[in-house]
Amino acid sequence: MIQKKICMIGAFAVGKTSLVERFVTSLFSEKYHTTIGVKIDKKLIHVRDCDMSMILWDLYGEDEFQKIRASYLRGAAGYLLVADGTRAETLTKAVALQKFTEETLGKTPFALLINKCDLVNEREIDRNDLETCRQNGWRVIETSAKTGEAIEDAFLTLAADMLECDANTQ
Amino acid sequence: MDDPSFKDHSRRTTPETPANGEDGLTELRHLLFAPETTRLTEIKERLDDPQLHARDISEVLPDAVRIRSTRDTQLTTALTPIVEEAIHTSVQKSPQMLVDAISPLMGPAIRKSILVTIQGMIQSLNQAIEHSFSVKGLGWRLEALRTGKPFAEIVLLHSLVYRVEHVFLIHKKTGLLLQHVNDGVVTIEHEDLVSSMLTAIQDFVQDSFGTQQGDGLSTLQVGGMTVWIEQGSQALLATVIRGTPPEALRPMLLDVLDTIHAEHADLLVLFEGDSTPFEAVRPSLEDCLQRQYQDVKKRKTSPLLWMMGATIIVAFGLWTFSAIREHLRWTDYIATLQAQPGIVVTSTERRDGKYIVVGLRDPMAEDPEAILATQTVIAPETVASVWEPYYALTTEFQLARARRALKPPATVTLSMEHAILRARGAAPHRWVVEAGQLARTLPGIDHYHDDDVLDTDVRELEAYKMKIEHLYFQYPRGSSAISEALKEQLELTSETIKKMDTSAQRAGKHVHIDIIGHADEIGSETVNLAISQRRAARLLAKVDSPTLAHVTMTARGIGTQMTRSDGSSDRDPASNRRVSFNLRITDVLP
Numbered sequence: 089m090i091q092k093k094i095c096m097i098g099a100f101a102v103g104k105t106s107l108v109e110r111f112v113t114s115l116f117s118e119k120y121h122t123t124i125g126v127k128i129d130k131k132l133i134h135v136r137d138c139d140m141s142m143i144l145w146d147l148y149g150e151d152e153f154q155k156i157r158a159s160y161l162r163g164a165a166g167y168l169l170v171a172d173g174t175r176a177e178t179l180t181k182a183v184a185l186q187k188f189t190e191e192t193l194g195k196t197p198f199a200l201l202i203n204k205c206d207l208v209n210e211r212e213i214d215r216n217d218l219e220t221c222r223q224n225g226w227r228v229i230e231t232s233a234k235t236g237e238a239i240e241d242a243f244l245t246l247a248a249d250m251l252e253c254d255a256n257t258q
Numbered sequence: 259m260d261d262p263s264f265k266d267h268s269r270r271t272t273p274e275t276p277a278n279g280e281d282g283l284t285e286l287r288h289l290l291f292a293p294e295t296t297r298l299t300e301i302k303e304r305l306d307d308p309q310l311h312a313r314d315i316s317e318v319l320p321d322a323v324r325i326r327s328t329r330d331t332q333l334t335t336a337l338t339p340i341v342e343e344a345i346h347t348s349v350q351k352s353p354q355m356l357v358d359a360i361s362p363l364m365g366p367a368i369r370k371s372i373l374v375t376i377q378g379m380i381q382s383l384n385q386a387i388e389h390s391f392s393v394k395g396l397g398w399r400l401e402a403l404r405t406g407k408p409f410a411e412i413v414l415l416h417s418l419v420y421r422v423e424h425v426f427l428i429h430k431k432t433g434l435l436l437q438h439v440n441d442g443v444v445t446i447e448h449e450d451l452v453s454s455m456l457t458a459i460q461d462f463v464q465d466s467f468g469t470q471q472g473d474g475l476s477t478l479q480v481g482g483m484t485v486w487i488e489q490g491s492q493a494l495l496a497t498v499i500r501g502t503p504p505e506a507l508r509p510m511l512l513d514v515l516d517t518i519h520a521e522h523a524d525l526l527v528l529f530e531g532d533s534t535p536f537e538a539v540r541p542s543l544e545d546c547l548q549r550q551y552q553d554v555k556k557r558k559t560s561p562l563l564w565m566m567g568a569t570i571i572v573a574f575g576l577w578t579f580s581a582i583r584e585h586l587r588w589t590d591y592i593a594t595l596q597a598q599p600g601i602v603v604t605s606t607e608r609r610d611g612k613y614i615v616v617g618l619r620d621p622m623a624e625d626p627e628a629i630l631a632t633q634t635v636i637a638p639e640t641v642a643s644v645w646e647p648y649y650a651l652t653t654e655f656q657l658a659r660a661r662r663a664l665k666p667p668a669t670v671t672l673s674m675e676h677a678i679l680r681a682r683g684a685a686p687h688r689w690v691v692e693a694g695q696l697a698r699t700l701p702g703i704d705h706y707h708d709d710d711v712l713d714t715d716v717r718e719l720e721a722y723k724m725k726i727e728h729l730y731f732q733y734p735r736g737s738s739a740i741s742e743a744l745k746e747q748l749e750l751t752s753e754t755i756k757k758m759d760t761s762a763q764r765a766g767k768h769v770h771i772d773i774i775g776h777a778d779e780i781g782s783e784t785v786n787l788a789i790s791q792r793r794a795a796r797l798l799a800k801v802d803s804p805t806l807a808h809v810t811m812t813a814r815g816i817g818t819q820m821t822r823s824d825g826s827s828d829r830d831p832a833s834n835r836r837v838s839f840n841l842r843i844t845d846v847l848p
Contacts, residue, residue: 090531091434091450125462128454140531143434143454159461163432165531254530 089132091141092250093163094243097156097189098170099181100149103203106233107170108146111243116234123148126160135247142247150185158192166197166250168242173202173230174210179217186226197249199227201242206232354517420501421549426453427518427539428494429529433457436493436529436536439543444500456496460487490515492526497546507548514542584636588613591634591641598624600650612642619645622658651702660700664693670711677704687715687765715765722758723841726751726771731797731837735780738792740800751839752801755809762808762843769808772840773798775815778831783817791815797837808846 096104105123110116112129127146132139145164150156161167169186171178182200190196200221202213218228227245231238288295304310326333349356398416402409423444427436435453446452463475474494478485484503488495488511495515499507518539519526525535588606592615595601600623605616613636619626626645630638649659657674666672670683679697690713697706729751731744740748755771762769775794777786794813802811818834 089533091432091533092531093432093434093454126458128451128458130448130451141450143450145433145454145458157461157465159465160458162461163429163434165432257530 089139089141091143092165092247093143093145094246094250095161095164095167095189096144096146096170097161097167097182097185098149099172099175099178099185100151102149102170102172102175102178103233104149104168104170105146107168107201107203107231107239107242108144110233110236110239112144114236116236118234131243133244133247135244136251138251140247140251142243150181156185156188158188161189161192164193164196165253166246167193168246169198169200171200171202171213173204173213174207176212176214179213183221197246197253199229199242199246199249202228202230203233205230205237206235418501419550419552420499420503420507422497422499422503422507422547424449424496424498425543425546426456426494426496426498427536427543428453428457428496429526430457430490430492430494432529432531434529434531434533436526436533437539437543439540439547441547441549453496456485456487457494460494486511488512488515490519492519492523492529495543495546504550510548511546514546518542587634587636591630591636594629594633595626598626598629599652600624600655601626602648612640614642614644616644617646618648620650620655621647622655622662623650649701656700656702660697660703663696663700665689666693669714674703677702679703679706680710681706681708682710684712684714684717687713691766713765715761716767719758719761719765719767719769719843722754722761723769723843726754726758726839727841729754729839731793732832733793733835733837735778735831735835736789737835738775738789738796740796748797748800752803755801755806756803759806759809766846767808767843768810768846770842770844771809771811772842773801773811773813774820774838774840775813776820776834776836776838777815777817778834779818780831787815787817789815790817793835793837 096108098104100122101120105121105127106116108127108129112131123146125148129144129146131142131144133142134140145160147156147160148154167189169182169189171182179202186198186200189198200218202218204210221228227249229238229242229245231242233239304314323333345356394416398412399409401407402412405412421441421443424438424440424446426438426449428434429436433454433456435450438449438453440446459478460475474487474489476487476489478487482500484499484501486497486499486503486508488497488508493515495511495518497511522536522539592603592606595603595615595617600620601617602619603615603617607614615626626643627638630636630641649655653674656679657672660672660674660679664672664681666681666683667685667689670681670685670689673680673682679700681693681697685693690708690711693711694706694708697703697708729747731740731747733739733744734741758769773794775790775792775797777790777793779786791814794815798811798813820838
């Protein structure tokens with residue numbers, strides 16, 4: 089069994105905790121819980137003939153008062169950037185966080201999750217921006233913690249990317 | 259000819275071909291024998307070059323050793339002193355190497371041995387405490403009852419100095435768990451999450467307080483648990499310890515961590531999430547599962563405690579003795595009551611410090627209060643009695659009740675059989691009558707027989723009657739006067755009649771006295787009749803009295819009608835000049 093540390097990174101209230109909750113326990117709650125510090129969960133998955141224990145570090149959402157600590161990112165084998173599809177500024181924040189994370193970790197597999205995709209009418213993030221991200225080599229996945237859409241896929245894709253990255257390094 | 263050395267060598271040793279044919283023979287020899295010459299040169303080089311020679315031998319040495327060792331033991335004999343010397347040298351030079359080599363074998367064996375010893379010790383300790391009545395032991399028992407934990411566990415917890423329950427080897431950079439061992443007593447789920455969280459806490463503290471790299475959190479204290487975190491360059495060793503660990507444990511933990519770093523430096527640096535290679539460090543981590551218990555010795559009990567204990571035991575003994583004695587007295591009293599005729603105990607109980615006895619009591623039965631006061635030493639104020647009256651229908655009680663009601667005179671005996679009361683003996687008339695009436699009202703008596711009771715008043719009356727009827731007054735011829743000689747008899751008669759009146763009253767009878775005057779046959783019948791009438795009348799006048807209430811008298815003369823029939827009247831006419839009495843006793847009508 090291989091273990092991997094994965095960080096959930098994003099602005100506050102984008103749904104990082106809900107995504108982890110949905111992925112780990114298949115549950116969703118409308119109630120909002122602010123993450124203070126870090127919350128750690130675990131999910132066992134099987135990907136590419138490999139058993140993997142994903143240690144999910146759900147970091148508190150970054151805002152103007154609280155910056156993400158580099159120490160929490162250290163040792164992460166991959167990370168999920170999470171943005172809220174109904175708040176355009178969270179994508180900007182995600183881009184900034186990606187830059188920060190890459191500076192801290194180096195080139196590391198990651199994916200950009202545009203969460204709350206079920207709220208179609210409230211969507212603010214421009215699809216062109218996402219396309220730009222894709223053109224930059226980012227893996228962009230639209231998810232909904234509420235409906236569960238594409239969540240499993242997002243985590244498994246990241247896991248596969250991490251394994252591929254390991255294979256390349258060796 | 260694929261050997262590169264050979265190729266190289268051939269390239270190196272092949273001379274340039276003479277362009278102008280210096281020596282044909284030499285050239286021919288060269289052409290003919292060049293390969294062999296080259297081969298010989300190479301073999302010579304290999305034999306002369308120790309390195310090449312060693313390489314050649316190394317190719318065949320394993321097989322050679324194996325083949326020889328299967329054939330005989332000479333090789334072993336030859337190698338033994340060399341190997342021993344090598345080991346000796348190795349141990350002197352680097353003992354750790356040997357320790358590392360044998361620790362995977364020795365560690366589990368030693369741990370198992372220690373575990374068995376500790377378990378035996380704990381078991382004997384447990385038994386010793388289990389069978390002791392110390393205050394502490396009782397307290398622990400209560401705690402075991404309250405918490406639902408086994409008594410042995412409570413004892414261990416209280417006698418525990420410290421116990422390392424978990425050891426985590428954590429990859430410092432990723433926070434991922436490299437290896438985890440526990441003591442088998444306390445287990446946790448998701449030890450990998452604990453590992454990550456410890457790392458997160460560590461990072462948080464370092465960031466928050468701006469400590470220098472390497473100055474990580476070293477101790478966490480949670481209730482009775484302590485978490486020690488030893489910092490290594492690549493890994494952390496976190497130990498979860500219950501109780502108060504000695505500081506001497508820390509160097510030992512650091513040694514283990516250093517050893518792991520030294521032996522697995524490459525694995526730690528290259529760690530990418532696969533913790534399988536770190537299975538090898540388990541024995542080292544298990545060595546960290548140290549524990550220590552208090553030496554539970556029997557402390558010398560102070561004399562004061564002994565005295566207190568003895569006092570308590572004596573007081574308890576006295577109380578128990580007193581309670582038992584009181585209980586026995588009470589049961590004796592109840593048994594005494596139950597044995598009493600006319601007493602039926604229906605219930606007993608103890609309420610509010612008082613004994614309560616409830617039952618039925620014949621009024622003629624013994625007084626329970628008196629029994630309590632005279633036959634027991636129970637304090638009467640501690641007993642409350644509730645007695646309902648009832649009639650006991652035993653023969654004894656019916657007879658007693660009949661005696662009490664009828665009050666028979668001493669001359670009368672009463673007996674009881676099959677609900678029939680019998681009276682025997684002699685009794686005054688009045689008692690006979692009243693007893694006959696009362697007996698029928700007594701409970702449990704169906705019949706009353708007094709046929710065998712002699713009425714003493716009637717008998718007396720009969721005696722007076724006989725006495726008077728045997729009296730007679732004799733008169734001189736032609737006389738009806740009471741002579742001096744008859745006066746004494748007259749007084750006797752009057753007295754007897756008075757007694758008879760009294761007796762008749764007691765016997766409820768009426769007596770009629772018929773005074774009959776008689777005359778002898780001398781003279782005419784008329785004269786004789788007259789004189790007989792006078793004799794009767796004059797005597798009546800003498801003996802009759804208005805005070806007589808139950809005796810009536812009449813006088814009549816019958817002349818010579820009833821002369822004495824002894825056939826001597828002619829010869830002794832005086833015997834017919836008399837007055838006789840005829841008495842008739844009749845019942846007084848109610």
